[in-house]
Amino acid sequence: MGLFNFPAIIVAAVSALVVGFIWYNPKVFGTAWMKAADMTEEKIQGANMAKIFGLALFFAFLLSTALPGIVIHQMGALSLVGGDPSTALPSYDAFMADYADAFRTFKHGVLHGALSGVFIALPILGTNALFERKSAKYIFINSGYWIVTLAIMGGIICAWK
Template identity: 25%
Template sequence: MNVDINIVGVLAGAAASIVIGSIWYSNAAFGDSWMKLAGLTDKKVKAGMTKAMITTLITTLIMSFVLAHVIGLSVFFYTDYSYLKAAIITALWMWLGFQFTHITMNGAFEQKPKKLQMINKFGQLASILAMGITIGLIGQ
């Protein structure tokens, strides 16, 4: 089976995810609460911003490529659905199976506050949905 990956979709999906993350963790949304719960200060965040943004760019591109690949596989199983609907469903399953569970497990071991875990879990949901919707709209 050959899975075609639309590189424009991958790039646009990564961009959509970064935009959503930037909004989610801004001071206008959950940024202040997230910083307080994570034990971060403005000074500490600013000092690590370049490394964090480079890491975010690289990992988001990888995540978008992998999601596009899994969506490309899932359309063979969701034969009654449009490419967009298959992309959204796949993104939801990927979030639940990997991001939600990973953040929950790490939060338990690291004894992170529940509110911090919720901010991160649902930030990841918004991010991967934006990615999936974008990939789904652009198509194969």
């Protein structure tokens, strides 16, 4: 069982864009976000969308590589042996034999992903928005996106063994 699952990392990163397409759709929060962000159709049309989506995917990939340590409890055991299980004492193998799949569910990953959104993304985005003089609506729309996105990413990463 590998704790770092590269296909899960990639799918989780792509899921951030999928959630964004839905979340920021004008029929969901897109229109409210545009108003809260002082965004106009002209600004959107003048943007290099390939660059924006490419970098967004890259940033989502960075997040998805950080999430296993948050959503998979067994990563803590792996870190205790220095990241190389081949050098671990036999007790590591015994521990993993007993607990390798403990809490490895989509639901559990969603929980830890959502908590990451609330306790990491919300404070960061909220602080930036306060200094940028953005509204509470702006904070909640953007933070809500990251809470939902990190929840889905966490679920994918935790459950995909």
